[in-house]
Amino acid sequence: MALLGKKMVVGVSVTPEVGIEVAQIDYATRRVLNYVSREFKYDCKNPNTFDLDIFKDTLYDLFTDMQVPIGSEIVLNLPTTLFRIKDWPASMDGTQLLNNIEDEINDSPQFHDLPGSAIYSHAYLPNSTMQFNKIALTAADMNLVSEIALQLIEMKYKPLAIDVSVNSTLNALIYSGQLEVPDGASWVMVLIEGAYVRIFQMLGKNYIDCYEEKINISPVFDDAENCAAVVNAINPILAKIPSSLLYIVSKTGVMSANTIATKVSYASQIAYLDAITSNQQFIQIVPEIPEEYARKISLDVIGAAIYRNNVKYSRTNLNLFNQMLGDIWLSQTPPVICGIEFSVDNAKKVGVVAAIIILLMVGVAFVFLSRLINQHQQELDNIQREITSIEAFLKENEGISTEKFSPTEAINDGVSSNTDIYRYYQIVGTEIPTKLWLTKLKFSDTISIEGQADNLECVYGFYRNIKDYNPKSEIKLQKLALASNSKFTEVQEESGVDAEDILTSMNADFYEFRISDAKEEVKLDKKSKDSEENSGKSSSKSKKGSSKSGSPKLMDLEPIE
Numbered sequence: 001m002a003l004l005g006k007k008m009v010v011g012v013s014v015t016p017e018v019g020i021e022v023a024q025i026d027y028a029t030r031r032v033l034n035y036v037s038r039e040f041k042y043d044c045k046n047p048n049t050f051d052l053d054i055f056k057d058t059l060y061d062l063f064t065d066m067q068v069p070i071g072s073e074i075v076l077n078l079p080t081t082l083f084r085i086k087d088w089p090a091s092m093d094g095t096q097l098l099n100n101i102e103d104e105i106n107d108s109p110q111f112h113d114l115p116g117s118a119i120y121s122h123a124y125l126p127n128s129t130m131q132f133n134k135i136a137l138t139a140a141d142m143n144l145v146s147e148i149a150l151q152l153i154e155m156k157y158k159p160l161a162i163d164v165s166v167n168s169t170l171n172a173l174i175y176s177g178q179l180e181v182p183d184g185a186s187w188v189m190v191l192i193e194g195a196y197v198r199i200f201q202m203l204g205k206n207y208i209d210c211y212e213e214k215i216n217i218s219p220v221f222d223d224a225e226n227c228a229a230v231v232n233a234i235n236p237i238l239a240k241i242p243s244s245l246l247y248i249v250s251k252t253g254v255m256s257a258n259t260i261a262t263k264v265s266y267a268s269q270i271a272y273l274d275a276i277t278s279n280q281q282f283i284q285i286v287p288e289i290p291e292e293y294a295r296k297i298s299l300d301v302i303g304a305a306i307y308r309n310n311v312k313y314s315r316t317n318l319n320l321f322n323q324m325l326g327d328i329w330l331s332q333t334p335p336v337i338c339g340i341e342f343s344v345d346n347a348k349k350v351g352v353v354a355a356i357i358i359l360l361m362v363g364v365a366f367v368f369l370s371r372l373i374n375q376h377q378q379e380l381d382n383i384q385r386e387i388t389s390i391e392a393f394l395k396e397n398e399g400i401s402t403e404k405f406s407p408t409e410a411i412n413d414g415v416s417s418n419t420d421i422y423r424y425y426q427i428v429g430t431e432i433p434t435k436l437w438l439t440k441l442k443f444s445d446t447i448s449i450e451g452q453a454d455n456l457e458c459v460y461g462f463y464r465n466i467k468d469y470n471p472k473s474e475i476k477l478q479k480l481a482l483a484s485n486s487k488f489t490e491v492q493e494e495s496g497v498d499a500e501d502i503l504t505s506m507n508a509d510f511y512e513f514r515i516s517d518a519k520e521e522v523k524l525d526k527k528s529k530d531s532e533e534n535s536g537k538s539s540s541k542s543k544k545g546s547s548k549s550g551s552p553k554l555m556d557l558e559p560i561e
Contacts, residue, residue, distance in 0.1 A: 011305025013077035021301035027309040044194025077304040162320035168303025187245035474517035
């Protein structure tokens with residue numbers, strides 16, 4: 001046998017006339033992956049004869065044969081003791097509803113002879129109305145269910161759910177494709193199980209109503225007697241619930257569904273299925289399963305094995321392994337917080353995710369703090385460098401005292417060391433002629449005064465005033481020429497007209513000059529050459545006596561001493 005995956009659900013069923021069955025099914029491919037079974041006596045007419053010790057030993061042997069891993073989740077199917085569909089007012093609160101369910105169970109003949117209390121499960125059906133809630137409920141012996149759950153726990157398996165044969169059979173019929181009913185279709189299912197026949201009014205996959213009749217059938221009776229017992233029980237009920245299909249399922253070898261189908265009175269289509277005696281294979285199996293097992297696989301164990309997946313699609317999710325079992329249930333059911341089941345596996349996953357998140361947070365914090373530390377370290381280094389610089393300055397000037405410092409002396413020293421500069425500023429400010437203006441001043445290691453004037457006399461007079469201040473200085477009139485930004489100069493350059501004659505005749509001469517003691521730099525750019533040519537022409541005209549005024553003619557001058 002192939003080993004089962006630890007996370008796979010294992011279906012277990014107590015199936016009358018088959019025994020105890022154990023199966024694992026691949027829900028997606030609809031194949032039985034593993035299956036074993038053993039005989040187990042169960043009397044449908046007397047459920048109190050359920051032998052728990054034999055059940056435990058048999059189940060242990062089956063788990064061993066099938067190599068079911070310790071810790072696997074188990075879904076158990078039990079024969080139906082009670083199944084009801086009831087309408088209760090929608091105005092009832094939860095407590096009132098539970099009280100009504102308990103009253104319904106206590107009034108049922110199935111529980112009159114049972115020692116102890118009942119455990120039940122209920123589910124709201126989707127075809128409820130504004131006035132009434134339609135409830136499906138099932139019940140079983142509390143002692144039996146709790147003992148089975150404890151046995152599974154002692155064997156170190158995890159009970160996941162306990163369903164009943166009515167619900168398991170319906171889910172298995174639909175899952176295996178034995179029954180195909182469109183949503184919204186009205187039909188009736190007759191289910192014959194040992195001592196009871198149950199008639200279900202259905203709408204698609206949903207229960208609408210349920211009728212239960214106790215029947216007396218037995219192998220000691222002939223077929224006619226058994227058939228009459230069943231037909232007489234169901235005919236009056238079928239007459240009240242017409243539909244498009246009647247589907248008869250027999251889960252006992254005593255009574256054939258085929259026989260009932262030929263005797264029952266119903267106006268619509270009739271279909272049937274002998275779930276025990278037909279030896280029909282309801283679902284595919286893997287090659288590793290022996291052939292003799294293939295036709296033993298019941299609808300009940302199929303319904304149990306697909307419970308976890310089918311609960312997503314089934315409209316009636318019933319589970320007798322619930323909070324009514326108290327500590328037994330709590331010990332196996334992890335708490336649910338904000339919709340998350342805190343099981344051991346989920347706790348491990350949450351722990352891993354939490355660890356990753358913490359590591360990411362630590363990493364982000366480390367990067368952030370590293371950058372912050374580096375930034376502060378740089379600031380600290382800058383401060384330290386400033387401190388070192390200040391300390392060095394203080395050390396160099398530790399002999400200086402404010403008592404020895406005289407602001408007046410410092411000012412006098414500054415004035416005396418810059419007397420020439422101050423004097424030049426005074427001359428420039430007081431001796432500048434009316435028609436002369438300055439464009440550049442430089443008084444530092446060298447003296448440079450540049451400006452413009454509209455006649456040569458202003459320039460010579462200004463230069464003489466500066467030279468008289470210090471005759472021994474190296475100051476010279478280094479430049480005196482027609483202003484380069486004169487519009488007449490532009491005319492002369494573009495058209496070749498003698499602009500000097502025009503300026504002389506209009507009495508509108510415009511000159512630029514430079515007075516400086518800096519070393520002269522001779523630059524012969526295009527404008528300088530043009531100026532030389534123009535100056536040459538002017539000089540030539542001067543020799544011919546063509547001047548029309550007494551003003552000196554414009555020419556390149558040697559520096560005037």
